[in-house]
Amino acid sequence: xxxxxxxxxxxxxxxxxxxxxxxxxxxxxxxxxxxxxxxxxxxxxxxxxxxxxxxxxxxxxxxxxxxxxxxxxxxxxxxxxxxxxxxxxxxxxxxxxxxxxxxxxxxxxxxxxxxxxxxxxxxxxxxxxxxxxxxxxxxxxxxxxxxxxxxxxxxxxxxxxxxxxxxxxxxxxxxxxxxxxxxxxxxxxxxxxxxxxxxxxxxxxxxxxxxxxxxxxxxxxxxxxxxxxxxxxxxxxxxxxxxxxxxxxxxxxxxxxxxxxxxxxxxxxxxxxxxxxxxxxxxxxxxxxxxxxxxxxxxxxxxxxxxxxxxxxxxxxxxxxxxxxxxxxxxxxxxxxxxxxxxxxxxxxxxxxxxxxxxxxxxxxxxxxxxxxxxxxxxxxxxxxxxxxxxxxxxxxxxxxxxxxxxxxxxxxxxxxxxxxxxxxxxxxxxxxxxxxxxxxxxxxxxxxxxxxxxxxxxxxxxxxxxxxxxxxxxxxxxxxxxxxxxxxxxxxxxxxxxxxxxxxxxxxxxxxxxxxxxxxxxxxxxxxxxxxxxxxxxxxxxxxxxxxxxxxxxxxxxxxxxxxxxxxxxxxxxxxxxxxxxxxxxxxxxxxxxxxxxxxxxxxxxxxxxxxxxxxxxxxxxxxxxxxxxxxxxxxxxxxxxxxxxxxxxxxxxxxxxxxxxxxxxxxxxxxxxxxxxxxxxxxxxxxxxxxxxxxxxxxxxxxxxxxxxxxxxxxxxxxxxxxxxxxxxxxxxxxxxxxxxxxxxxxxxxxxxxxxxxxxxxxxxxxxxxxxxxxxxxxxxxxxxxxxxxxxxxxxxxxxxxxxxxxxxxxxxxxxxxxxxxxxxxxxxxxxxxxxxxxxxxxxxxxxxxxxxxxxxxxxxxxxxxxxx
RNA sequence: GCCCGAGUGGCGGAAUGGUAGACGCAAGCGACUCAAACUCGCUCGGAGCAAUCCAUGCCGGUUCGAGUCCGGCCUCGGGCACCA
Numbered sequence: 006x007x008x009x010x011x012x013x014x015x016x017x018x019x020x021x022x023x024x025x026x027x028x029x030x031x032x033x034x035x036x037x038x039x040x041x042x043x044x045x046x047x048x049x050x051x052x053x054x055x056x057x058x059x060x061x062x063x064x065x066x067x068x069x070x071x072x073x074x075x076x077x078x079x080x081x082x083x084x085x086x087x088x089x090x091x092x093x094x095x096x097x098x099x100x101x102x103x104x105x106x107x108x109x110x111x112x113x114x115x116x117x118x119x120x121x122x123x124x125x126x127x128x129x130x131x132x133x134x135x136x137x138x139x140x141x142x143x144x145x146x147x148x149x150x151x152x153x154x155x156x157x158x159x160x161x162x163x164x165x166x167x168x169x170x171x172x173x174x175x176x177x178x179x180x181x182x183x184x185x186x187x188x189x190x191x192x193x194x195x196x197x198x199x200x201x202x203x204x205x206x207x208x209x210x211x212x213x214x215x216x217x218x219x220x221x222x223x224x225x226x227x228x229x230x231x232x233x234x235x236x237x238x239x240x241x242x243x244x245x246x247x248x249x250x251x252x253x254x255x256x257x258x259x260x261x262x263x264x265x266x267x268x269x270x271x272x273x274x275x276x277x278x279x280x281x282x283x284x285x286x287x288x289x290x291x292x293x294x295x296x297x298x299x300x301x302x303x304x305x306x307x308x309x310x311x312x313x314x315x316x317x318x319x320x321x322x323x324x325x326x327x328x329x330x331x332x333x334x335x336x337x338x339x340x341x342x343x344x345x346x347x348x349x350x351x352x353x354x355x356x357x358x359x360x361x362x363x364x365x366x367x368x369x370x371x372x373x374x375x376x377x378x379x380x381x382x383x384x385x386x387x388x389x390x391x392x393x394x395x396x397x398x399x400x401x402x403x404x405x406x407x408x409x410x411x412x413x414x415x416x417x418x419x420x421x422x423x424x425x426x427x428x429x430x431x432x433x434x435x436x437x438x439x440x441x442x443x444x445x446x447x448x449x450x451x452x453x454x455x456x457x458x459x460x461x462x463x464x465x466x467x468x469x470x471x472x473x474x475x476x477x478x479x480x481x482x483x484x485x486x487x488x489x490x491x492x493x494x495x496x497x498x499x500x501x502x503x504x505x506x507x508x509x510x511x512x513x514x515x516x517x518x519x520x521x522x523x524x525x526x527x528x529x530x531x532x533x534x535x536x537x538x539x540x541x542x543x544x545x546x547x548x549x550x551x552x553x554x555x556x557x558x559x560x561x562x563x564x565x566x567x568x569x570x571x572x573x574x575x576x577x578x579x580x581x582x583x584x585x586x587x588x589x590x591x592x593x594x595x596x597x598x599x600x601x602x603x604x605x606x607x608x609x610x611x612x613x614x615x616x617x618x619x620x621x622x623x624x625x626x627x628x629x630x631x632x633x634x635x636x637x638x639x640x641x642x643x644x645x646x647x648x649x650x651x652x653x654x655x656x657x658x659x660x661x662x663x664x665x666x667x668x669x670x671x672x673x674x675x676x677x678x679x680x681x682x683x684x685x686x687x688x689x690x691x692x693x694x695x696x697x698x699x700x701x702x703x704x705x706x707x708x709x710x711x712x713x714x715x716x717x718x719x720x721x722x723x724x725x726x727x728x729x730x731x732x733x734x735x736x737x738x739x740x741x742x743x744x745x746x747x748x749x750x751x752x753x754x755x756x757x758x759x760x761x762x763x764x765x766x767x768x769x770x771x772x773x774x775x776x777x778x779x780x781x782x783x784x785x786x787x788x789x790x791x792x793x794x795x796x797x798x799x800x801x802x803x804x805x806x807x808x809x810x811x812x813x814x815x816x817x818x819x820x821x822x823x824x825x826x827x828x829x830x831x832x833x834x835x836x837x838x839x840x841x842x843x844x845x846x847x848x849x850x851x852x853x854x855x856x857x858x859x860x861x862x863x864x865x866x867x868x869x870x871x872x873x874x875x876x
Numbered sequence: 877g878c879c880c881g882a883g884u885g886g887c888g889g890a891a892u893g894g895u896a897g898a899c900g901c902a903a904g905c906g907a908c909u910c911a912a913a914c915u916c917g918c919u920c921g922g923a924g925c926a927a928u929c930c931a932u933g934c935c936g937g938u939u940c941g942a943g944u945c946c947g948g949c950c951u952c953g954g955g956c957a958c959c960a
Contacts, residue, residue, distance in 0.1 A: 070960050110960065183958075194958040242880055246955075249879050322956050326877040356877085360957090375877075453957095460958065530960070568954055571880080576957095606882095607953085648953085678888045678900065682881095684953080686888065690901060698900090701915090744889075748899035755899090758916095820895040825941040827895045865940055871894040875940050 032703035034667025034784065041787040042143055050800050051090075051145040053101040055557050062098035063558050064090045065538055067566030067574075068105045071153070072112065073131040075138045077608035077649060077687055078567070080659045081675045084781075085605060085743065086565050087144045088676070091780040092738050093562075094145070095804035101558050103541040104139075104146045106132050106153035109160075109465045110530045111194060117496040124464040125492065128155055138660050142668045143783050145800070150544045154533035155464070159540065161487025162549040163532065164469040168480040169588035171470070175221050178478070181457050182294065184319050185213035189499040192461040198319040212294070212316040217459035218468060218526065222580045226251055226451040229579055238601035240682075243571045250572050252452025254278045257436055259445030261289055261339035261367075263351065267300040273339055273351075276362040276450055279369065280439065281431035284417045285390035286367040287380060289339045290332065290354040295364045298353050301335055308335060308353065315355040322358070330379050331355045342444040343419070354379065360454055374404040391415045394425060456577060458529040461501045463494060465527030473514035473521040482515045488523070501525055534574055535581035538564075538598055539591060549590050559595040568604040575602070603741050606684040608675070610655040612644040624654040627689065649687075657687050669782035670696040676743040676781055698751070699785050702774065705757050706789035709767045720766035726756035727770045728811035734777045735807070743781070750778055768793055776805050821846055822873040823855050839866045846872050 045051065066086040069079055083104075090102040106128075113124035132153060152159050170176050184193040188206035192215075197204045222229075230251045233244050257280035260272040273289065291298055293315030302309035311333040318324060332354040341347035349367075356375060357366055370380035370387040380387055381402065389399055391413040407413055409429045416422055419435055426434075439445040459468070467488045469481040481488055491509040494502035503509065503525040514521035536549070542558040543551035566574075582598045585591040613625040615635070625641060634640055649656045662671045674695035679685035730753035737746030757770050772793050779786035779799045790799035814835060819842065821829040829851035833842055843864050846852055852874055863875040 067960095072960095107960070112959085192958075195956095196959045198958095240881095246880050250956085252879095320958080323877080326956085328877090330877095457957080462958090529958070531957095534960085567960095568881080569960085570955095572955060573957065574960085604954095680889080683889090684882090688888080688901075691888075694901060697914090704915095745899085748890080751899055818895085822894080822941070825894090825939090830895070863940060865894090867894060870892095871941085873894075873940055 032700040032785075034669055034699075037788045038141065038143060038667055038669070038784040041784045042141075044787070044798065045143075045145075045800060048798060048801070050798065051100075051102065051147050052149065053103070053147045053558075054099050055554065056099045057557070059097065059099040061101065061558055062090075062093040062563075063101040063542075063561045064093065064563045065103065065541070065561045065565070067564070067570060068107050068534070068537060069135065070110060070112070071106045071108055071128055071131040071135055073134055075135050075659055077657055077659055077675065079139075080142065080671055081608055081681075081685065082565060082567075082605060083139070083142065083144050083146075084672045084675050085603070085681055085741075086563075087142075087146075087672075087783075088738060088743060088780040089563050089565075090145045091783060091800065092804065094800070095776070095779070095802065097803065100145075101150075101541065102144075102146055103150040103544075104144075104148065105151055105537055105541065105544075106155075107530065107534050107537070108132065108153035108155040109527075109533055111462065111464070113464045114462060114496060123492070123494075125155070125490075128153070128464075141663050142659075142672070145783070150541050152537075152540065152544050154466075154530070154537065157487045157489050158545070159537075160466040160533070162540070163466050163528070163536070164481070164486050164488055165483055166536075166549050166585065166588060166590060167469060167528070168483065169590070170220070170584050171480055173584075173588050175224070175584050175587065176218060177221065178216055178218055179455075180214045181217045181219075182212045182214055182320050183217075183461075185211045186499075187211055191499040191501075195319060195321040198321070198324075201318055201324070209317050210319050212318070212320055215459070215461075217457050220456040220458060220580065220584070222456045222577070223451060223453055225580055225583055226453045227253070228583070229453075229576065232579070232597060236597065236599075236602070239599075240602060240604055243568075243575070243602060243604065246571050247576055250453065250576065254450050254452075256280065256448060256450060257283070257439055257445045258448040259342045259439065261342065261349075262345060263297075264338045264340065264348070266337065267297070270297045270300060273297065273365055274363045275365050275367055276448060277367055278450075279372065279428075279432065280435040280445075281415070281418060281428055282369040282372050282390045283341075283343065283367075283435060283439075284419065285369040285371055285388045286349060287370060287386045287388060288350050288352055288368040290352040290357050290366050290368055290379075292357040292359040292364040293353055293355065294359040295353075295357075297365075298335075301337075301353075308333065311353060315353070318355070325356065325358065328355060330375065330382065332379060332383055334383075343439070343442070350385075352383075361452065362450060370404065371400045372404055372406055374406065377402070377404040388417060390417050391428070391431070456529075456531075456580070458532055459526040460529055461504075461525075462527055463490065463496075463502045465530060466533060467503075468524040468526050468528055470524045471512060471514055471521040472524065473517060473519060475519055476514055476516045479514055479516045479521070485515070503527070531574060531577045532581070535578045536585060538578075539582070539585070539595065549585070552592070555592055555595060559592065559598065561599045563601045563603065564599040565603045565605060567607075571604065575599070603681065605681050606679065607648055608687055609647055609684050610649050610657055610687045612647045612653045612655045613641040614644060615639055615641055624652070626654050627657065662692060666692060666696045667699075667784070669699055669785045673699060673747070673782050677747045678744055680744050681741055698754070699782060701758070702754055702778065703785060703789060705754060706771045706775070706792050709771055709793065710764050715763040715767070716761045717763045717766075719760055719762040723756060723760045723762040723766050723770055725811050726753055726760075727773050728807045729753075730756075730777060731773060731805050732807040732812055735804070738780065746777075747781070750774065750781075753777070773805050775799050776802060817869055819846075819869075820871050821849060821852060822871060823852070824875060825873060828852075828855070835869060837868075839868060842866050842868070842872065846874065 064086050066082045090100050094100045108128050113128050116127045117124050184198050186193050186203035186206050186208055188208035189203060193203055198210050201210055203210055230253055233247055236244055256276055256278040258276050260274050263271055263273050293312040298312055302312050332352045335351045335353060337351040338348040339351050368376040370377040371389045387400055394412060394414055410427055412425055412427050415424045415431055419438055436447045440447060469488045471479050473479050491506055510523050510525060512521050512523050538561050539550050543554035578598060582591055583596045586593055586596050613630045615623050617623050629635060630641055647655055659671055674692050730749050733749035734746040737743060753774060757767060772795055775786045775790040776799055786799050816832055817835050818830050818832050820827050829849050831845055831849060843866055861874045861876050865873040
């Protein structure tokens, strides 16, 4: 078990040459890193240049929330982006690699409530701190383009676009439910609702309706879905998640009749994706927020009590779905559209969502597990619509839900009994029948809902509209933008300070000049992050975007961030770019803003835990644990691969790592071993190993000229290893497999170290090493590049090319399998023909022994790869 | 609950359907050293004297050949629309 990271244990790596060293006789990151950072600054190496003569490359990491401290996840994210940026720059691209801050959001308000102070001061202070922590990493960022989304200059442009989108009909208002804390009298975010209670007050959270602003993302549902096909450089899993999220379905839309219904509710609209089961439902159910439920609860206390119970639950789908399924029989009956004499009981159920479909369902227990659980719980009948081929067994407690393409035997449906067809076929036939008889219509439906952007909070982009008694809702005049957040606010009371700020809230109507009231809701922070990448192309333009700059720099060629953003952020951005295009703020080519996407894994670390007298977990910092024990000798329990979190005390601070080992070590480690898309476990021993390796590379470079004449006959072998490394490192970077690039560099370093080739050849190999390692450990690369007489900055040297002639091997070692298991091998010329190989294989000692004079059933020769003898 | 992933030595991982374990960590042995650290060299999935056998989360299937493809599970992680 690795011990804790002991900073005092940092190995001392020295060159053997001169013990009475000058400053340059050992690898000393504290000396070389600031030196090269200053050199890059002086050369303006990372300024993005709009150069029409060069192809451009835009690489972007998801910008951070300014929490105040960078963590290893940031280091991993930005290092990956930096590798790509530096590599592409070496390949001759004009690179844009910017950085900014996703600066609005709840934590700033929470800090103001808990510690006093102003969200603005807290946020800008955090930005300054984090930037100071990031600078020593040596990232090739063009800091001249930096901005924060809370800069009025940024959010004012966002307000201008909001007004344009409002006028284009892409924005509207409607009622929607929020989590309401009845004690604090405030709206809560889903994460502030813990087991159905407010996180501060502990009060039971209620669902409450408010009128809120929405973006019409559903207008683009089909377009957002079909365009996913074109996102070929996105991870397949993200494309699949987005497709499922949009959730296009084709189904049957129909109406149940409602007997003895309250006035206006004689018909109950339903949508079902399974029309083939229309003879299988044994109940219908509506959401507690359904208008019919609301009508019923007015004069039925039992219904009112049940609906209240359903509403006493947060708004999150996960909470609703995971909760115990509850229902109440309204006593009303609904009638089947195809046969009005067939009546079903109408229930109110807590798992029916008002937001999805019509807020009402048919319950077909035999073929839906949730409906079956509900039916069993409340003693409702179960009717088998179809059965598996060759079985007549009725459904028990497991619903029968075959693939739609599977053939089943329909026993109770609109066609003849015992018809054996697929569910898809039955659905198609039923749909056609319902349409023909006027019982219902085929309808395409999406799961995607419109994007609610209203937040009842201060620290966000103000929604630039005014409510006027005479004119209604009126957008602010563009010349009055930005609508700035007032600074004189306090957070001593719960709720939104904008709501109780008289001089800010009260204003004149831009249309009639009469008395108006500002909208006090601010925008969801996902709006801020839906276009920042476009703003980076012209961060100080007087309009949201600058057409010439957009035309040159868009789209983002490589976007890198966490998988947790696979759906919301990326889908909202895709929509927002379409809305920007529709309002003239983006060119058509930018409606899909991210050409390629890469989703990285987390950085994890072991947790060290003991238990107190009462058996409760006590966590310990890595620096307090040595060889699995605390200072007093108590053994700790080690939990591997846990997400870093302050409460578990398993956080490693990048600042400490950089201070003690240097940025290059942090960068090298974070790229080593684990593939970028997977989680990486930070270990102290791994960090030390990274540091040792960089020292070894430095020493190899320092020793090139001091190890005698060497043996020139070994030069060719070393140069071959160099070209192999060029090919492998390049392939690793291109394929986002930086761990393989790292492995290839280890292999090259080992080859140089073990070789007795001439100093000339070693110099060549080490200069290539400098270039190949530069994207990952740029400071060390510059240092050895200059030591080895490379010209200029390695950051500005062109990427080396592998000579294909140096990559071919003339002879291959061919494994020989017998019945698929390796038993022997032979060395043959690379392009020897099959028959020749077969002849040699059959003469092989092991093969002869196994065959014992017989003939093989089959000999499979895969040229250059393998031979399999089947006996 | 629903959607999406991931599971390979003591550890991180490598492997166009073709030699399972590249590269590295840890460990062990040796060299250097008064000694240690650093550095360098060697060994290193398990069982067995060996021939061999067993091994890629579990169970089945396709194939001359499966870590890789298909079906069914298990465990862990991400998302579920107001965390960012």
